[in-house]
Amino acid sequence: MSSEHYTPAVNPLPPVVVALVLFIFGIELIFMLGSRGLVGGPSAIGWRLDALQQYSFSPEIFDWMVENGRWPFEHLIRFVTYPFVSANFTQAVFVCVFVLAMGKMVAEVFGSVQMLVIFVLSGIGGALIYAVPLDPQYPLVGGFPPVYGxxxxxxxxxxxxxxxxxxxxxxxxxxxxVLMGIQLLFGLLFGGTLDWVADLGGFATGFGLSFFLAPGGWARIVGRIRRD
Known part of the structure; x- marks a missing residue:
């Protein structure tokens, strides 16, 4: 007998979360197959390197845009594309796991569109905080800054x-x-880059955006301003 009040034991994942994970892991899968010569022919071996050169966020290019006042779309798009190009398989897997876990909870409370906005803008915020106050030597790749958002x-x-x-x-x-502590420990033991600054910037961006994007958030802010 069917019941109109049946509740699944596990809530289904929001479609936007599934789409993000499939997109991130799908790109990684293409890189892996190409590096093994299973697709794309001999040139596919260099697909990951080509993607990193074209779509990673480059602090040097950002500095050049600021100094010259020129903002070519092919470089601006790097703010959005770098989270989808992973440095390796392990990074892609961890990003996907966090998107599944955190993205599900955020989308269920805030809404799917709001979750996607937080993901994208946190990636941009993380890149800016990585590049503006620092002088990093390495490009920014992988989805950890928006995940931290x-x-x-x-x-x-x-x-x-x-x-x-x-x-x-x-x-x-x-x-x-805990996560920042783990990053600090690994950095001390094995050496590391300044990527953690971008992660922390993504976190701050996601936390700040929540005041506006949470249900009723904007109404609360307007009400508080009127009371003041």
Whole structure:
């Protein structure tokens, strides 16, 4: 007997989350198949390198655009494209796992469009914070800055819930503290780059955007401004 009130044991993933994961992992799969000579012929071996050169976010190119006041679309698009080009298979897998977990929770609370906006703008924010105050030597690739933006939005959800029940809101930042601690430890043990700055910038962007993109968020801000 069917029931109109049947509730699945596991909530289905929002389509936008599935689309993001399929796009990121699909690109990685093409690179892997090409590097093994299974598709694309001999030239496919260099597909990843070509994509990194064309679509990664380059601080040097950004500095050139600022200094010359020229903003070619082929370079501006790097702000959006770099999260979809992974440096290796492991990075792509971790990005996909985090998008599945964090993207699902953020999309269910904020909405699918809002989740996608946070993902894209956090990638842009992470790149800007990576390039503007620093002088990094390496291009930015992979989806961790926008993933950290989703973590920022998830942190905002916890932060808001804790405030409603009168709990200590600093507990909401436990996840980002652990992740940053792990990055610091790995950097000390194995050496590393300044990518963590972009990750932290993505987190801050996602957390900040949540005040506007959360359900009723803009109305709360306008109401607070009117009261002041």
């Amino acid at each position: 989703l973590i920022g939005a998830f942190t905002w959800i916890l932060w808001r819930k804790l405030s409603l029940v009168g709990e200590n809101q600093s507990r909401a930042f436990s996840l980002i503290a």
